[in-house]
Amino acid sequence: MKDVTPLTEGWSLRHGEELLEARVPGCVHTDLLAAGAIPDPFIARNETDVAWVGRRAWTYVRRLGHDSGHERTDLVFEGLDTAASLTLADRPLGTTRNMHRTYRFDVTGRTGELEVRFASAYDEAAAVRAVTGQRPNVYPEPSQYIRKMACNFGWDWGPTLVTAGIWRPVRLEHWSTARLAEVRPLVTVAEDTGRVEVRLRVERTERGRDKRLRVTAEVAGVRTEAELTGDEAVLGLEVPDPRLWWPRGYGEQPLYDLDLTLSDDSGPLDTWHRRIGFRTIGLDRSADEHGTGFTLVVNGVRIFARGVNWIPDDAFPSRITPERYRTRLAQAADAGVDLVRIWGGGIYEDHAFYDACDELGLMVWQDFLFACAAYPEEQPLRGEIEAEARDNVVRLMPHPSLVLWNGNNENLWGFRDWDWEEPLAGDSWGEGYYLGLLPRIVAELDPTRPYTAGSPWSGSWDHHPNDPAHGTHHSWEVWNRQDYAEYRASVPRFVAEFGWQAPPALTTLRRALPGERLAPDSPGMLHHQKAEDGNGKLNRGVARHFPLPEDDFDRWHYLTQLVQARAVAAGIEHWRSHWPVCAGTIVWQLNDCWPVTSWAAIDGDGRPKPLYHELRRVYADRLLTLCPDPDGLVLAAVNQAATPWRTTVTLRRLDADGGTVGEAVIELVAQPRSVARTAVPEHLVPDPRTASEFLVADAEEPAGPSGADGGTGLRAVHFPVPDKDFAYPRPRYDVTLEPVSGQGDRVDVVVSAQTLVRDLLLQPDRLGPAAVCDRGRQTLLPGERTRIRVEGCGPVTADAVRAALFCVDIV
Numbered sequence: 001m002k003d004v005t006p007l008t009e010g011w012s013l014r015h016g017e018e019l020l021e022a023r024v025p026g027c028v029h030t031d032l033l034a035a036g037a038i039p040d041p042f043i044a045r046n047e048t049d050v051a052w053v054g055r056r057a058w059t060y061v062r063r064l065g066h067d068s069g070h071e072r073t074d075l076v077f078e079g080l081d082t083a084a085s086l087t088l089a090d091r092p093l094g095t096t097r098n099m100h101r102t103y104r105f106d107v108t109g110r111t112g113e114l115e116v117r118f119a120s121a122y123d124e125a126a127a128v129r130a131v132t133g134q135r136p137n138v139y140p141e142p143s144q145y146i147r148k149m150a151c152n153f154g155w156d157w158g159p160t161l162v163t164a165g166i167w168r169p170v171r172l173e174h175w176s177t178a179r180l181a182e183v184r185p186l187v188t189v190a191e192d193t194g195r196v197e198v199r200l201r202v203e204r205t206e207r208g209r210d211k212r213l214r215v216t217a218e219v220a221g222v223r224t225e226a227e228l229t230g231d232e233a234v235l236g237l238e239v240p241d242p243r244l245w246w247p248r249g250y251g252e253q254p255l256y257d258l259d260l261t262l263s264d265d266s267g268p269l270d271t272w273h274r275r276i277g278f279r280t281i282g283l284d285r286s287a288d289e290h291g292t293g294f295t296l297v298v299n300g301v302r303i304f305a306r307g308v309n310w311i312p313d314d315a316f317p318s319r320i321t322p323e324r325y326r327t328r329l330a331q332a333a334d335a336g337v338d339l340v341r342i343w344g345g346g347i348y349e350d351h352a353f354y355d356a357c358d359e360l361g362l363m364v365w366q367d368f369l370f371a372c373a374a375y376p377e378e379q380p381l382r383g384e385i386e387a388e389a390r391d392n393v394v395r396l397m398p399h400p401s402l403v404l405w406n407g408n409n410e411n412l413w414g415f416r417d418w419d420w421e422e423p424l425a426g427d428s429w430g431e432g433y434y435l436g437l438l439p440r441i442v443a444e445l446d447p448t449r450p451y452t453a454g455s456p457w458s459g460s461w462d463h464h465p466n467d468p469a470h471g472t473h474h475s476w477e478v479w480n481r482q483d484y485a486e487y488r489a490s491v492p493r494f495v496a497e498f499g500w501q502a503p504p505a506l507t508t509l510r511r512a513l514p515g516e517r518l519a520p521d522s523p524g525m526l527h528h529q530k531a532e533d534g535n536g537k538l539n540r541g542v543a544r545h546f547p548l549p550e551d552d553f554d555r556w557h558y559l560t561q562l563v564q565a566r567a568v569a570a571g572i573e574h575w576r577s578h579w580p581v582c583a584g585t586i587v588w589q590l591n592d593c594w595p596v597t598s599w600a601a602i603d604g605d606g607r608p609k610p611l612y613h614e615l616r617r618v619y620a621d622r623l624l625t626l627c628p629d630p631d632g633l634v635l636a637a638v639n640q641a642a643t644p645w646r647t648t649v650t651l652r653r654l655d656a657d658g659g660t661v662g663e664a665v666i667e668l669v670a671q672p673r674s675v676a677r678t679a680v681p682e683h684l685v686p687d688p689r690t691a692s693e694f695l696v697a698d699a700e701e702p703a704g705p706s707g708a709d710g711g712t713g714l715r716a717v718h719f720p721v722p723d724k725d726f727a728y729p730r731p732r733y734d735v736t737l738e739p740v741s742g743q744g745d746r747v748d749v750v751v752s753a754q755t756l757v758r759d760l761l762l763q764p765d766r767l768g769p770a771a772v773c774d775r776g777r778q779t780l781l782p783g784e785r786t787r788i789r790v791e792g793c794g795p796v797t798a799d800a801v802r803a804a805l806f807c808v809d810i811v
Contacts, residue, residue: 337615501597565614642673731807751780761805
């Protein structure tokens, strides 16, 4: 039977004349940080001070001991970052040039000092560029010439920290006769029968070349066996009436153990185990009167995807534990998310990521790793890219959560719109990967899943790559140049990226910028703002609605976070209300890889921004919204639940003091997975000329915070003029604290409104670094109160809570 010896201990990193203790998995930066040789690059402007690390060569060393007595011993690296040469006892072992592949070296009978010498990624990229020629890139870095996490070289939300090291586990595998070299389970469902077609390949030793082998496969109590005379076999298993795997909100997520055993006459030689799920995946790209659709279909059910984009959760991915994956993904699920897109400038994530998605019912859209650049299609890159794609398709395909392969991020769009065509005339730039190589690999290895050439992509060159009427669309013009109300100007078929920036939580900023007097343009704040004209866009976004605060960082911080939440909500509410024409939104982005002002809903220290709570509202199964349309104001009841939604909606046209100008009661019925839209009666539409009227819609639905004492229904509000033009009264409210019985670390903050209080928001980290609360922004009418539960704050006073509460307050 195969034996496995993990090689996590005993590694050293050469740093000049010193040997530093190294942690594997890890990287040069984390080892230098642990040794006190560099400052924390996440703090202040230390990132700049450690830039030299990425431009040096580094060597890891370890002694390999005696052999095991098996016929064969393999040294297996699950991830080497990136261009490395390996020697064992001063004899060459091999070379690598791809962070995203697994490498295997035969070290049978060999012992001595193992050295893994990493070249600078910059030097490797320069050598490749000298062979392939220059290609354009959105960023002034050479990420397209090396198969490495592109955002290592910096992004508009990420630091430039160019890593090197043994970033994934390494082990010795000792085996005899044969081993399972590749296992591909193709899982399908038809006519109440689940079918698993297991395609496998074995590797044999010299002595095992002519031996007769047996392989058995078992799932859900069904077992089959086959004999191997060659090196490949196909086994079929049929499972009657399997329980189907569903995305969260549509059903349960049953998982089945699939086990394989390879044997010869002497007994078992090798085993393989994964969990699978039975479901069907389709992608409806049919043409219709609106253009070309892009709708995910799971088990025959058409789905509006409630998505978030995912970037590496740490600039040093080796630090991401299974527990951290689960925490972050559970946060996504708790926010109503049912799809996570793994963006193409990062990594193929660890199995722990996909395991959590399998269990939580989070569909995974997996980009191949190409982003915002033109990629040469010549050697040495082409062979690396094919091997990388094959490696990762096979590795990830058992996971039922994986529903879509995507060829690239924004490169097809970039070719058309970013002045690439003329300088690329006659040169390769990646099209052959996205429209040729990658779809062929997916069709060969994983035909159970759909593939799309890119995001955005209209389906063919017959339409602009980012045409909102065809396929997937990235909506960035609004953030870059317009007010968020412009999200309502179109109904894309599928919005795969859109978003709005905001700074992280105050506690996160204080940790990252110790001793700095915080201001929007203070040195540390500017260093932790990587977007081009990021603060300018933030300030313009605020100024369209509010007077821009002067020398009041707390107010600026609140308003930027508020505008982020409002902006994303405006887009999602509008697009969800147009289902099934629009079939999904994927917010940019869920998470951050360090403390930074960015588009994330959860900041780099793991603290939810107000946007996170807003996602919980707008991604809920049932959503009530007031949407301005070209023909007038529309009340929409969005029902993504499996049961009808029958509700009574009270519409109130109010003045700024809370007086009723008009009122009506509407009965709405939204069928399962559908939207009920109705025009707001003309007499209830607020008159913008008064600058003092607004509309409130309250639905009877025990699903969220609104109304008295935290509320038992859903609420939507509509103000017809920008906040700075509205005749707000000075907000007045009372704050009381009620300890939660038997739970000493929890307290209920009860806010009672005496006036209109718009967008009341508690920033819980101001009460304690670990404090969290259960809701985001709320609008209270005079006489209403809300209950906000806070935990992890320790003893607090009403005055401290009041200082952590913010609302719209325009003098």
